[in-house]
Amino acid sequence: SAVISQKPSRDICQRGTSLTIQCQVDSQVTMMFWYRQQPGQSLTLIATANQGSEATYESGFVIDKFPISRPNLTFSTLTVSNMSPEDSSIYLCSVESSRGEIEAFFGQGTRLTVV
Amino acid sequence: DAKTTQPTSMDCAEGRAANLPCNHSTISGNEYVYWYRQIHSQGPQYIIHGLKNNETNEMASLIITEDRKSSTLILPHATLRDTAVYYCIVRALGGWGKLQFGAGTQVVVTP
Numbered sequence: 029s030a031v032i033s034q035k036p037s038r039d040i041c042q043r044g045t046s047l048t049i050q051c052q053v054d055s056q057v058t059m060m061f062w063y064r065q066q067p068g069q070s071l072t073l074i075a076t077a078n079q080g081s082e083a084t085y086e087s088g089f090v091i092d093k094f095p096i097s098r099p100n101l102t103f104s105t106l107t108v109s110n111m112s113p114e115d116s117s118i119y120l121c122s123v124e125s126s127r128g129e130i131e132a133f134f135g136q137g138t139r140l141t142v143v
Numbered sequence: 144d145a146k147t148t149q150p151t152s153m154d155c156a157e158g159r160a161a162n163l164p165c166n167h168s169t170i171s172g173n174e175y176v177y178w179y180r181q182i183h184s185q186g187p188q189y190i191i192h193g194l195k196n197n198e199t200n201e202m203a204s205l206i207i208t209e210d211r212k213s214s215t216l217i218l219p220h221a222t223l224r225d226t227a228v229y230y231c232i233v234r235a236l237g238g239w240g241k242l243q244f245g246a247g248t249q250v251v252v253t254p
Binding site: 059 | 177179184185186187188189192230241242243244245246247
């Protein structure tokens with residue numbers, strides 16, 4: 029299994045500012061994923077973070093709004109830029125193990141409130 | 144669009160079996176059925192997966208119909224800690240981790 033640590037666990041931010049969320053994994057993983065969970069809703073995939081290449085974004089999500097870094101096989105960041113109250117959500121990091129395990133592991137999430 | 148249909152909610156008595164249905168009538172031959180759950184304020188947790196045979200692990204059993212168009216997750220002896228949203232997801236080989244979540248079923252286990 030993989031243990032995922034996300035920082036911060038929660039934050040309250042002013043509109044117009046940006047927040048960078050960190051995701052640290054205790055082992056090397058091939059694929060890392062960022063999800064958003066809006067209040068009372070299910071999870072929606074934002075993007076896939078690949079080491080050594082640009083992230084791949086899902087429909088409705090753009091790099092300017094959600095820039096992602098993946099500097100190595102154990103770490104990734106997601107930035108929520110120029111925030112508005114509509115960005116208030118839980119942001120979750122997920123990984124695919126490179127050891128052939130076929131289940132996804134999730135961090136505890138970052139609860140973001142934009143005021 | 145999500146490829147699965149689940150009831151919005153269900154209640155279960157503590158100690159009884161909880162049977163969670165899922166319809167996936169458009170499932171392809173190379174797609175697995177996965178179940179995850181999300182306890183309040185936590186990230187989703189893997190439960191079980193299967194292709195066409197029934198599967199059992201320490202957490203649950205998965206029963207897949209012969210035509211693979213539906214499945215049932217069985218929690219054999221529900222506890223209060225099983226209260227969560229349960230997601231049924233179909234996914235093809237490869238692309239592990241890239242999951243398409245539907246609305247899920249809110250399961251409430253009561254004493």
